[in-house]
Amino acid sequence: MFTLSEENYLKAIYHLELDSDKGISTNAIAEQLETKASSVSDMIKKLSDKKVVVYKKYKGVKLTDLGKKTAANIVRKHRLWEVFLVEKLNFSWDEVHDVAEQLEHIKSPKLINQLDALLGFPTHDPHGDPIPDKNGNLKTIDKSLLSTLSKNESGVCIGVDDSSSEFLRFLDKKGITLGNKITVLEKEDFDDSLSILIEGKQLSISNKIANNLYIKKI
Amino acid sequence: MFTLSEENYLKAIYHLELDSDKGISTNAIAEQLETKASSVSDMIKKLSDKKVVVYKKYKGVKLTDLGKKTAANIVRKHRLWEVFLVEKLNFSWDEVHDVAEQLEHIKSPKLINQLDALLGFPTHDPHGDPIPDKNGNLKTIDKSLLSTLSKNESGVCIGVDDSSSEFLRFLDKKGITLGNKITVLEKEDFDDSLSILIEGKQLSISNKIANNLYIKKI
DNA sequence: TCTAATTTTTAGACTTGTCTAAAAATTTAT
DNA sequence: ATAAATTTTTAGACAAGTCTAAAAATTAGA
Ligand SMILES: [Mn+2]
Ligand SMILES: [Mn+2]
Ligand SMILES: [Mn+2]
Ligand SMILES: [Mn+2]
Numbered sequence: 475m476f477t478l479s480e481e482n483y484l485k486a487i488y489h490l491e492l493d494s495d496k497g498i499s500t501n502a503i504a505e506q507l508e509t510k511a512s513s514v515s516d517m518i519k520k521l522s523d524k525k526v527v528v529y530k531k532y533k534g535v536k537l538t539d540l541g542k543k544t545a546a547n548i549v550r551k552h553r554l555w556e557v558f559l560v561e562k563l564n565f566s567w568d569e570v571h572d573v574a575e576q577l578e579h580i581k582s583p584k585l586i587n588q589l590d591a592l593l594g595f596p597t598h599d600p601h602g603d604p605i606p607d608k609n610g611n612l613k614t615i616d617k618s619l620l621s622t623l624s625k626n627e628s629g630v631c632i633g634v635d636d637s638s639s640e641f642l643r644f645l646d647k648k649g650i651t652l653g654n655k656i657t658v659l660e661k662e663d664f665d666d667s668l669s670i671l672i673e674g675k676q677l678s679i680s681n682k683i684a685n686n687l688y689i690k691k692i
Numbered sequence: 693m694f695t696l697s698e699e700n701y702l703k704a705i706y707h708l709e710l711d712s713d714k715g716i717s718t719n720a721i722a723e724q725l726e727t728k729a730s731s732v733s734d735m736i737k738k739l740s741d742k743k744v745v746v747y748k749k750y751k752g753v754k755l756t757d758l759g760k761k762t763a764a765n766i767v768r769k770h771r772l773w774e775v776f777l778v779e780k781l782n783f784s785w786d787e788v789h790d791v792a793e794q795l796e797h798i799k800s801p802k803l804i805n806q807l808d809a810l811l812g813f814p815t816h817d818p819h820g821d822p823i824p825d826k827n828g829n830l831k832t833i834d835k836s837l838l839s840t841l842s843k844n845e846s847g848v849c850i851g852v853d854d855s856s857s858e859f860l861r862f863l864d865k866k867g868i869t870l871g872n873k874i875t876v877l878e879k880e881d882f883d884d885s886l887s888i889l890i891e892g893k894q895l896s897i898s899n900k901i902a903n904n905l906y907i908k909k910i
Numbered sequence: 911t912c913t914a915a916t917t918t919t920t921a922g923a924c925t926t927g928t929c930t931a932a933a934a935a936t937t938t939a940t
Numbered sequence: 941a942t943a944a945a946t947t948t949t950t951a952g953a954c955a956a957g958t959c960t961a962a963a964a965a966t967t968a969g970a
Contacts, residue, residue, distance in 0.1 A: 479958095499917080499918090509957095509958075510960085511919085512918085512959070513957070513959070515919055515920085516919095517957080520956090531918090532917075532918070532919095532965070559803070562810055563803065565802070572800075573798070573800045576799065580791070580794045580798075582790075582791045584781075584787070585777070585781065585791055588783070592780060592781060695927090697928095717947080718947075718949085727927095727929090730930080730948085730949075731927070731928055731929070732948095733948065734928085749935090749948090749949095750935070750937095750947075750948070750949095912969100912970090913968100913969085914967100914970095915966105915968075915969090916965100916966080916967070916968085917964100917965080917967085918964080918966085919963080920961105920962085920963070920964085921960105921962080922960090924957105924959075924960105926957090927954105927956095929953080930951105930953085932950085932951080933951090934947100934949070935946100935949085936947070936948085937944100937946070938945070939942100939944075939945085940942090
């Protein structure tokens with residue numbers, strides 16, 4: 475149905491659309507995929523021919539319903555495989571992404587349904603990102619950045635914005651794990667750094683970290 | 693390291709070498725991969741450049757040690773994934789091959805080592821074929837075709853020669869499963885058909901079937 | 911509005927992998 | 941040994957995907 479390359483473009487557009495309701499520009503896609511605008515321009519024609527995007531010239535592309543469903547299914551596979559790697563194969567959360575980038579392109583509906591069942595129908599991947607359902611529906615969860623919490627407010631750590639290996643390993647080193655309860659003890663006006671209470675311990679957190687950690691306010 | 697296409701050629705040559713100690717001909721490879729001799733000729737140059745085959749002109753190719761190890765690792769991955777699909781995802785043995793053809797190309801040593809462990813370090817795939825170890829060593833097992841058994845001889849069913857979906861489903865329908873003990877009750881000279889005793893039941897088996905079932909004599 | 915900066919597309923080239931058709935080399939048969 | 945049949949290689953073309961460089965369209969600025 476779709477080539478590996480087409481799937482990667484669809485996924486990129488899908489992710490970009492989550493942050494924008496306007497058409498996705500050629501340049502934005504090129505940046506996301508670390509490729510050139512001319513290559514994107516070529517691919518847009520192919521995707522348009524295949525009815526997965528609509529293109530209004532110089533206004534960017536938008537996914538059609540078919541495009542959205544196709545892209546969501548790739549994201550679904552990516553995240554289910556990440557759960558599998560962590561839960562069944564003892565990968566840590568900073569090791570799974572590159573392997574999932576490969577596994578997401580395996581074509582077998584039965585495989586992914588059975589994997590879903592084996593994993594107990596998980597709703598989120600190891601980084602706290604929601605797993606689209608079979609129909610491509612994504613439930614958006616009510617999340618805030620840790621940096622938006624005020625003094626004495628609390629939340630449960632539910633996800634990361636930056637899911638680079640570097641950031642994830644940094645969180646590991648600090649002992650910050652999804653599910654942990656965090657309370658803001660102090661907020662420095664000077665550099666927006668935080669003093670937080672997490673799992674009974676006190677920690678100092680820079681603004682950069684607080685801007686990349688999602689919490690659910692409680 | 694190797695492209696998907698290069699990996700498929702290596703695997704094809706590896707399988708062909710198991711049945712022949714001579715160089716593998718261009719035509720034999722073309723037939724195995726359902727492609728054209730000219731394409732094979734092109735690819736042999738690439739593989740030769742990459743030091744995974746040696747080519748003596750008009751004498752066919754042979755895998756180098758590096759080539760053998762690389763090919764065996766692909767076969768190892770293919771067979772481990774087949775075990776996974778059957779043991780963990782409830783696939784039947786006739787459904788696994790095509791998915792394994794895709795999964796065998798996933799690149800992650802950790803993935804395959806952990807999968808091996810999850811599966812309990814299996815030695816054979818669902819069709820009775822041996823799984824190469826981490827160093828690419830394949831233990832050849834002592835197996836005979838059911839058709840070579842004489843009247844009143846017995847064996848345990850340990851593998852299939854033809855592993856097409858059609859044959860595997862036929863075996864399912866007849867109730868023949870790996871591990872079953874088979875005794876030859878009668879052998880017809882006329883058409884070489886067999887009357888066998890399997891799991892307490894009597895069955896009539898054509899020569900075609902008996903020529904595609906491996907047993908271990910007991 | 912008219913020019914400048916930016917974005918996007920096109921033109922042309924290159925790589926990988928494939929194919930058909932034809933040429934060349936080898937093997938087999940007489 | 942020579943011709944015939946077979947195998948293998950080469951030549952040339954094509955599709956997918958990418959790139960650089962240049963042209964065209966759009967948007968922004970004065
Ligand atoms: Mn990921
Ligand atoms: Mn991908
Ligand atoms: Mn197989
Ligand atoms: Mn393959």
